[in-house]
Amino acid sequence: MYHFEKNGVQKKIWRCVRFKNKCRGRVHVIGDIDNEKISKKIDHNHVPDIAQIEVKTAINEMKINAKCTSNSTHSLIRSLASQVSASVAGQLPNVPTLKRTVQRVRQSHLGAPINPQNFNFEIPDQFTKTTNGEQFLQFDNKSETNLIKYYT
Secondary structure: OEEEEEEEOOEEEEEEOOHHHOOOOEEEEEOOHHHOEEEEEEOOOOOOOHHHHHHHHHHHHHHHHHHHOOOOHHHHHHHHHHHOOHHHHOOOOOHHHHHHHHHHHHHHHHOOOOOOOOOOOOOOHHHOEOOOOOEOEEEEOOOOOOOEEEOO
């Protein structure tokens, strides 16, 4: 597996995730996004960790599901754990880390505004309705007294 290292002159350089363990594995890529080609490859000095690759694949699938579904965080993590083998499950991050990953993905996907520091703020229209499209925010006078009525 590789991590992006830097942009060179007309190329991108990716390095092995185990570079701190003295792996010199690198890939130099030239071209644009539609037509990338490997111009140079330096081999790894270790065997591949197949379980770690499966972990990354499973976590990426969980992130996609977090964006596309409204399933609870717990059910997404349960689904992830049930889909992988025992050797892969042993290398998964702990549950609080996985929960936070789902929360971050959903927060960035929804584009939620930051928490206000005072009462001088506006609520964007997309946050005034439920996921079913029903009106959640019933009244906002948008004045300094900030009277807000909502129903659950």
